[in-house]
Amino acid sequence: MYIGSQYLGDRTCNFTLWAPLVGEVAVHLVAPAEKIIPLQKDEWGYWHGTVNNVEPGSLYFYQLDGQKDTADPASRSQPEGVHGPSQVVDHNSFTWNDSEWRGIPLEQMVIYELHVATFTPEGTFEAIIPRVPELLELGVNAIEIMPVAQFPGDRNWGYDGTFPYAVQNSYGGVDGLKKLVDACHQQGMAVILDVVYNHLGPEGNYIWGFGTYFTDHYKTPWGSAINFDGPYSDGVRNYFVQNALYWLETFHIDALRLDAVHAIYDFGAKHILAEIAEAVAQLSQQGYKRYLIAESDLNDPRIIRPPQVGGYGIDAQWSDDFHHALHTVLTGENQGYYQDFGQLEQLAKAYRHSFVYAWDYSPHRHRYHGNDASDCLSQQFVVCSQNHDQVGNRMMGDRLTSLISFEGLKLTAAAVLLSPYVPLLFMGEEYGETAPFLYFVSHSDPDLIKGVREGRKAEFAAFFEIYGQEAPDPQAVETMERSRLNWEKRHEGKNRMLWLFYQKLLEMRRTIPALANLDRNNLEASVIEPEKVLQLRRWCDNKQVLCWLNFSSEVVKIKANILSGTWKKQLDSADPAWGGDHSLLPEILNSESQSAFALHPESVVVYCQ
Structure with missing residues (x-):
């Protein structure tokens, strides 16, 4: 079921809203001319209506029960931010130039994770395009963009998005993202998009008002869970299945990285991940293969096993164990979940078996953890030495550059790139970026800002003596600005040498059969x-x-x-x-x-x- 506003051409637009518990729904057009058009409800709780004299760019709300205006939960654009009206988008007006593109096989991918606002001084989709050739020269062939669903303000990691279908306006919106994907494909670069299906952010989360999208039956680290298996969950499931297809189909995205799937709760006979995977597989049959890559801390191979053996059919998942084993051997850190690691034999085990904990006792968790994944292919695991979480969730956002020696950085690169898994680089690591990657937001709710600041201080209170200062203010503009890459350093001294070392390793992965063949x-x-x-x-x-x-x-x-x-x-x-x-x-x-x-x-x- 298509949801949201769908511009049909000839100044005609179809509107569809899923709201089974609402008694009356109308489209409230507010610009360029104001008018209210009632919608009709079907047996499944979807409200429909086709409206004439609607131009692309028109702004609208949905009016509920004749009095309450709310933005479209499936809004394609929020030009005035999360608290403003939704906007009608004409997706057919964009001219694509990637008709020859057939994607890159997962086993050949070299993924480069980046944050749009801190990757360039401009902080936009289009500003990334001039850097694509150099990433290709390095040996990267897939960029992974941190979430771009509309979030409050213009500074955020992206995991506080409240409009999963709307492209962040401060990054360049719908056309900006399309231009980036189109340019990447024309040059041979795949695009992976990070999407969040386990929660929505706290500010501008108007979906709460519909009474069906969330459940208190389960709790996530961010509050109530999304309702994937309770009463009225059918429309919620459709909402997220269609969202996955929307990015892959409308924006020509090659793969989705599914954030923290361990916080997705679904005890129905068909897990929502399996339903999404099934829909994406059907889409792939109509063209080239699209991929789903899950982030999970469960070490559960069911996520990537095929449906025929009871799996969800997701194509790949991150192996946190590989990162943790490598990081602790390099740094000697043993706090938090790092206490489960620190032995070189554990890194060797990660090379051999993908997971270190495969139903082994975890001292940090005080229980047995994980399961054997030996029946899964090596190419189904993504490994890294750094990523946005492992850097950004440190109090000072410090990268490995500030924790280990230059020789250690080269050793780290080799440990990842000589592995039999799909490698992921975090923006800047290839030349030893020294700028931190800090946690930052730009909320407008004073109480929420206060809560985020106090929560951050409390989380890192024990680290005050180590760093001699409190955690940086996540609301401050300078916190984000400090996180921007010093891209020019890639041409200087040892930074250039490290860049060339990464390039050499990536060339070896492509050209040496024993390294190109991902088979542990x-x-x-x-x-x-x-x-x-x-x-x-x-x-x-x-x-x-x-x-x-x-x-x-x-x-x-x-x-x-x-x-x-x-x-x-x-x-x-x-x-x-x-x-x-x-x-x-x-x-x-x-x-x-x-x-x-x-x-x-x-x-x-x-x-x-």
């Missing part, structure tokens, strides 16, 4: 103790790769049993070309080579056969 069944990962060296061997047919990643802060000597044949060095982070002193390892290895080798501190070396 063709992989061995083991730990050499006490030297803190991870040995990684991957193969494809008769081609092999041997990697040593030294997580020790000292030079270590290891004994290596070189397999038969000749091995040629492909990459050594200790080489001067990558800012190292000098390599301690020969260019060629074979069975006659010495059996003991020295590795520089925090270094990685890769040999190919």
